[in-house]
Amino acid sequence: MTVEQWDVCELRLEGPADGNPYTDVRLGARFQYRNRVVDTDGFYDGDGVYRVRFMPDRPGLWRYVTRSDSPALDGRRGTFECTPARPGNNGPVRATGSAFRYADGTRYLPVGTTCYHWTHDLDEDLERHTLDALAASPFNKVRMCLLPTAEMAPPLIAFAGDTPGQLDKTRFNPAFFAHFERRLRDLLALGIQADVILFHPYDRGHWGVDDMTPEEDAFLLRYVLARLSAFRHVWWSIANEYDFNHAKTVEDWDRLGRFVQRHDPYQHLRSIHNGTKMYTYERIYDFSKPWTTHQSIQHWDASLTGRWLAACGKPVVIDEIGYEGKVGRRWGNITGRTLVRQFWHGFAAGGSVGHGECYPAQDPDGAAWISIGGRLRGDSVERIAFLRGLLEEGPDDLAAARREGSYLLEYFGDHQHAYREVTLPPGADYRVDLIDTWNMAVTELDGVWQGSVRVELKGRPDMAVRIRRTG
Structure with a gap:
């Protein structure tokens, strides 16, 4: 069996269907790649069918063994090969900063x-x-x-x-x-x-x-x-x-x-x-x-x-x-x-x-x-x-880009300014774009700017300024 990295490896097992398997039977599995070990729970899916799902995060050979208080489900062993993620599969999303x-x-x-x-x-x-x-x-x-x-x-x-x-x-x-x-x-x-x-x-x-x-x-x-x-x-x-x-x-x-x-x-x-x-x-x-x-x-x-x-x-x-x-x-x-x-x-x-x-x-x-x-x-x-x-x-x-002064978006919302003086972070050159957020238009202001820039808004609402450090 082969499973793509960050895809679902699913084990299908048959076990007891009498009583209430949801409460009476515990099932899980231990998955191991080299020294990395992941324990995961299984679940009852009706009609005597139990499943364990696992998301491998390392390409290579993984081993598994099931654990259960039901002898029919306990100690089932196997391996699968995890292949590298294909384009478009970037894994789960994480918070970073x-x-x-x-x-x-x-x-x-x-x-x-x-x-x-x-x-x-x-x-x-x-x-x-x-x-x-x-x-x-x-x-x-x-x-x-x-x-x-x-x-x-x-x-x-x-x-x-x-x-x-x-x-x-x-x-x-x-x-x-x-x-x-x-x-x-x-x-x-x-x-x-x-x-x-x-x-x-x-x-x-x-x-x-x-x-x-x-x-x-x-x-x-x-x-x-x-x-x-x-x-x-x-x-x-x-x-x-x-x-x-x-x-x-x-x-x-x-x-x-x-x-x-x-x-x-x-x-x-x-x-x-x-x-x-x-x-x-x-x-x-x-x-x-x-x-x-x-x-x-x-x-x-x-x-x-x-x-x-x-x-x-x-x-x-x-x-x-x-x-x-x-x-x-x-x-x-x-x-x-x-x-x-x-x-x-x-x-x-x-x-x-x-x-x-x-x-x-x-x-x-x-x-x-x-x-x-x-x-x-x-x-x-x-x-x-x-x-x-x-x-x-x-x-x-x-x-973070705003804090370091490399990239800023200044948005003026429903205000209808004739113009705005925008102060640029010191010590660098910047390109400045005027953005009409409702009509979806971007206009680059001529030149490279330092210190401050006067942006003519002409009383229009829904305008923004994009400021990007050059180089």
Whole structure:
């Protein structure tokens, strides 16, 4: 057997199907390459089938041996050859300083969107529309939920059962996970990271998945980690709007975050997402805690990105800043221009900002993009693509480049300046470009500049200046 580096090696084993294999049988395996040893959990996949998934991170010969309290599954040995990663396979994303890189060192610039429950209705046509829209978009990360909300009646749920309040939380539904995994593989083929939201506060006791016991939480997490952690493009969001869930405390979320950290053999990116009463208060998580790898923030003002970076130093991802659309909720009716402005504020300061759309009345699929995906309709998408293109021409770590004075983006937002005097870092020559962020145009100013430059803006809003050190 051969497996590509950072791809999935899967062992399929047959074992006991009587009783409750989810609780009665423990399975794992030890994988070894030379002196590197990785232990990983296995899982029951129904019908007497057990699986162990592993993501090898070194080319060469790997050996494995299974461990189980079931004699039929214990002590199974074998080898496989891990081949070097092919082009386009850069490994999992890691946080490095205030930015991100793939495991092979390639830069990763997160430009995300939100489709909370696009996989839950099992609507293959709608899911294909979503994937086609993503393929044509600038988005390379998708936030998506594992568990249903109170308003949903999905055909399948992660746990066994289909009756609200009566799910069997000692058993899982392999068919649900098989479908979820097919969509994960589709995202991987598109080069899109899957930011999997593990818990949320929107069930309100209906299905019984937002107020589970600590033991039930850990039971779910261990199974999900065993099934999904071998996919290199997975991120873990411990919760969406954690502070809106009144059944759990900050101590509970810390416990769950540490649990994921401890049981994920590959140390995928981990964070947790706050709720915010828009324009009233913020409740940002304490991202200095060691189990978090980056800052996943909800806030209405991306110009604060520099403050969050200075306070913590971990990468800032404003996963929710408000959604472009026309719904009656404060978070879902900002204009495309407003969203683009927030993207520019956040990225210019060295962070990243996430997209979402709420145009249900205009969508023949009947619901908003943030809910079930479908088609992208807003004015912001092509402008976000323009911004991503500009950023990919620049340095890997924009915040670090700003500190050292080699590359700066100065963004003026909705201000309508006649001109701006921009002070350049001393002791170097600079090229200066004027950027019309809404009309997607770049104009290079003549000459090489030192000290300061007067940029004529002529009362136009949505303008930015790009400053690049020459040589």
